[in-house]
Amino acid sequence: MNIVIIGSGNVAYHLAGMFADSRIPVHQVFGRNEGALTEINSKFKIPVSTTELSDADLYLIAVSDHAVAEVSGTIRRQDCLVAHTSGSLPVDVLRGNYRKACFYPLQTFSKAKRPDFSSIPFFIEADYPGDADMLIELAGKISVNVMESTYEKRKYVHLTAVFACNFVNHLFSRAKEISDRQNIPFHYFKPLIEETVEKISFMEPREAQTGPAVRDDRRILKLHEELLDGTTLELYKMMNQSIKEMYEL
Structure with missing residues (x-):
């Protein structure tokens, strides 16, 4: 499964670190901040880009809440799963004809402090049970605290x-x-x-x-x-x- 992380801030940085530590391959980290992406590439050896978004089976959107809808609209592929990482946005904020989900890590992230990834709770929501199962399995490779949730609960x-x-x-x-x-x-x-x-x-x-x-x-x-x-x-x-x-x- 090809995974692309969209974003270059603290959440994207730590998601890249979680996946790297758990030996989960990430196909690309895509974002606007070239300096931050260079740091991610240097630290975690993950390909990065500011210009060309790679094809993926799963896109994880790790940007600020106000930018999620706009960023999600740039994904043109339809046969894929797109999940945002926000705790306060519904799944249907995502704009596209793809399958939609939420992959929410409950933690405060700062680059200066590396959290214990294995204990970070993940709250999973998806339109389809199969997608929820896949995201729960993915989160379970990182953390022991994984829970399926609804937007109301989230x-x-x-x-x-x-x-x-x-x-x-x-x-x-x-x-x-x-x-x-x-x-x-x-x-x-x-x-x-x-x-x-x-x-x-x-x-x-x-x-x-x-x-x-x-x-x-x-x-x-x-x-x-x-x-x-x-x-x-x-x-x-x-x-x-x-x-x-x-x-x-």
């Missing part, structure tokens, strides 16, 4: 990921702003962060909650509020209110 997967990853990382950024202003090295907080994440490996997040809001410690809450202003103060109040509501305080 929307909630993506929403949960935003809360569990994007929002949490933003809170790290806000926390670092506070520590930086007081000349407190942020790495001093990393053992606390690591312990917090480690806890949810063996207990429910709700059971792991600590802090002044869950204790309803109004003195500390007031003290903290006096140290903050602007958006950070509003965020602090909103988070504590959410904690209180969860624990009915």
Whole structure:
């Protein structure tokens, strides 16, 4: 089976790495960023192109969500399977007379950090059962966490990921702003962060909650509020209110 990855960003880069590590041949990586493609070719020894899209049995579109529809319309071949890698787009966003699917890896990707591919969850959706089976088998060569899904389910997967990853990382950024202003090295907080994440490996997040809001410690809450202003103060109040509501305080 000939596989072509379309895209040159972080997702395309790591998909190429996943396939290379799993000894799954990739016929080509096609994209617009020549420098990024050169890096993929050098790193993973996969043919690349910015001008000519190769014929393939499976095209994996790994571009930004707003570009998926346009990019999918450039695939003229009909006797093939085309899958996007987005968590928040339906399969029918793909424009073409080919078979359509989704091959969604649930992970945050940055070139500077190589994730553990074997544990990345994949959510698979396809118009035809045979295509779903093929993509599940393909993902199973990379990861032990593979699940067939629907678009309705995948929307909630993506929403949960935003809360569990994007929002949490933003809170790290806000926390670092506070520590930086007081000349407190942020790495001093990393053992606390690591312990917090480690806890949810063996207990429910709700059971792991600590802090002044869950204790309803109004003195500390007031003290903290006096140290903050602007958006950070509003965020602090909103988070504590959410904690209180969860624990009915």
